[in-house]
Amino acid sequence: MIETRQLAKHYGDLKAVDGISFKLEPGRVLGFLGPNGAGKSTTMKMIAGFLAPTSGSVSVCGHDVIDDAIAAKRVLGYLPEGAPSYGEMTPRHFLDFVADVRGLSGARRRQRLDDVIERLHLHGVLEQPIETLSKGFKRRVGLAQAIVHDPQVLILDEPTDGLDPNQKHEVRALINAMAKDKTIVVSTHILEEVHAVCSRAIIIARGKILADATPAELETRSRYYQAVSLTAANVPAAKAALSGVADVAAVEIDPQDHRLTAFPKPGRQIFVAVNQALQTQGIAVSELQLESGRLDEVFRTITQAGEQEAHA
Numbered sequence: 001m002i003e004t005r006q007l008a009k010h011y012g013d014l015k016a017v018d019g020i021s022f023k024l025e026p027g028r029v030l031g032f033l034g035p036n037g038a039g040k041s042t043t044m045k046m047i048a049g050f051l052a053p054t055s056g057s058v059s060v061c062g063h064d065v066i067d068d069a070i071a072a073k074r075v076l077g078y079l080p081e082g083a084p085s086y087g088e089m090t091p092r093h094f095l096d097f098v099a100d101v102r103g104l105s106g107a108r109r110r111q112r113l114d115d116v117i118e119r120l121h122l123h124g125v126l127e128q129p130i131e132t133l134s135k136g137f138k139r140r141v142g143l144a145q146a147i148v149h150d151p152q153v154l155i156l157d158e159p160t161d162g163l164d165p166n167q168k169h170e171v172r173a174l175i176n177a178m179a180k181d182k183t184i185v186v187s188t189h190i191l192e193e194v195h196a197v198c199s200r201a202i203i204i205a206r207g208k209i210l211a212d213a214t215p216a217e218l219e220t221r222s223r224y225y226q227a228v229s230l231t232a233a234n235v236p237a238a239k240a241a242l243s244g245v246a247d248v249a250a251v252e253i254d255p256q257d258h259r260l261t262a263f264p265k266p267g268r269q270i271f272v273a274v275n276q277a278l279q280t281q282g283i284a285v286s287e288l289q290l291e292s293g294r295l296d297e298v299f300r301t302i303t304q305a306g307e308q309e310a311h312a
Ligand SMILES: Nc1ncnc2c1ncn2[C@@H]1O[C@H](COP(=O)(O)OP(=O)(O)OP(=O)(O)O)[C@@H](O)[C@H]1O
Pocket: 011, 014, 016, 034, 035, 036, 037, 038, 039, 040, 041, 042, 043, 081
């Protein structure tokens, strides 16, 4: 559905995108993660055919986005970062215009326009110039524009940026619903979003892929994966009890809330043993939790390791 081969974009000496290759099958939502300036938007622009690569190539549904641009653009919807162009237009005129460009007509045109206006709750702002809309409504107009022709492939650059919590939830639900029969790439800085919508995550920094895995696989790389955390009245006693468990590598106390976390030795499970140790030593805990791993920590570890290598 989407295939990039050694995709690169250089600006003078800057390698904004430096050899990105991946294949994405239908029914998948790929999350693009990475620090500011990593090359996410530049990569997405090239996939969408809005920016010519310095080298490498992209095809969408088998159409090369440069050599076969018209066919590629037909199957593709793209939400660029920031606000839609044509700020002086109203959402109604803008969406009419996009529907014309997309070749929609008759009953289907009406049905698609009604559908996107409904899904993105645009009724109240249809007649107001886009440049005077709030940030979140500009984003919604951009999303409506990207999906109006019901494309097979969607490239969404920070689709939930600026949306209120209710709209974030709705847009994630919309992406999940569309994922059934489409191929979708989203970029985001919100790691919980990766869980909510992505079946695969690519972490990029300095224009290169540093990790390519499912969100669950990434979590297993966290030092919190399979750790056990708890709240106890007697913190020193609890710490002593946890430290005595054979497969516990370290015990840490959170300076803020005094929660204890016991970290397992690599590949070990400690939940049952921790529980037993607490019981046999009569330590009262108000709450005990098996940790699933923290994506934010994995993200930091992977991208900061990349930084250090780059400076070495
Ligand atoms: N037209 C341009 N001319 C020169 N440099 C550019 C141009 N466009 C992007 N860059 C640079 O390319 C790099 C990648 O930018 P890009 O916008 O792709 O990052 P990003 O991962 O989307 O970041 P963010 O999370 O901030 O959106 C940055 O260093 C940026 O300054």
